[in-house]
Amino acid sequence: MKRVIFALILFPIALMAQSLGKYLSNDEVPRSFKERYFSKGEHNFFPLHVGDLWQYMYYDHDSDTLKYFEHKIINDTLVNNIRYFKMEGPYYSYHYRTDEEGVLRVLDTYDYDNDEIRDEEFLGDSLEVPPETMYYSYFYVLHIVRDTLWYIIDNDTLFTRMVFTMGGEYFYTDRIGLTMIWPEQSEPIYLTGAIINGVTHGTIVGVEDETDASKPQDFELLQNYPNPFNPTTNITYVIARSGATRQSAALSVQLKVYDALGREVATLVNAKQAPGKYSVQFNAAELPSGVYFYTLRAGNFVQTRKMILMK
Secondary structure: OHHHHHHHHHOOHHHHHHOOOEEEEHHHOOHHHHHHHHOOOOOOOOOOOOOOEEEEEEEEOOOOEEEEEEEEEEEEEEEOOEEEEEEEOOOOEEEEEEOOOOOEEEEOOOOOOOOOOOOOEEEOOOOOOOOOOEEEOOOOEEEEEEEEEEEEEOOEEEEEEEEEEOOEEEEEEOOOEEEEEEEOOOOOEEEEEEEEOOEEEEOOOOOOHHHOOOOOOOOEEOOOEOOOEOOEEEEEEEEOOEOOOOEOOOEEEEEEEEEOOOOEEEEEEEEEEOOEEEEEEEEOOOOOOEEEEEEEEEOOEEEEEEEEEOO
């Protein structure tokens, strides 16, 4: 909670001025209001309709500018007579649905568990859980904090849950969806506009092609999946166009794994690679259980993430 409050105070005025809503701590909302709010029944933290769109903004220190990207639902499809909605972002696309209890389910179209079955589904996020619940999902081990925030949008005050993951923190707001992302070792990404079931909230601005996954301009090392893992896991990363003119020349890329003492235990990639999105598998069958770190080096870019081998 302190981290959120600091963010609201310290981050650039231009960023805050353009964010869609305003967060309140749980103590700032009267008990009578909360009682009326919760008496209405279930919440919907994951609105899903074809045409829904969420636009986010972050401050880019390299260019000293504000940048935008979008998540949007482009279509729906039936798999095993179940309706899923395809959501696309800058570097990914997934098929989602919510079940009768409001739990987000994800179709395993990428076969992350390597069982050659792509029509099974995994748990995405479940925010209707007891306090301090930790559970394994399609993306991360999630740590849920029940006493979170409230979000003021369009003169309405909506319940918000904060989800702690190994890759950062995510803020889900009732009837709106994901309203803020706080990546690990980075700065907040704010929702600035949304279209939910045909209703526009805030302002939607044009987004340049730089967020197109086929033309990546930002390096990124994603959290491995599954995590924790035994004994294999997948590591995905994005190589950007390089240089001041954003040339598309290949870069020297290294992806290495280290143990908790900083000793190198594996080299997964050591080659020149063109801009694009890549995925490699790490097999730790010969290693003991514990915490490991994987580091991506590409040109001047260096990023490290943590993963857990649990046998």
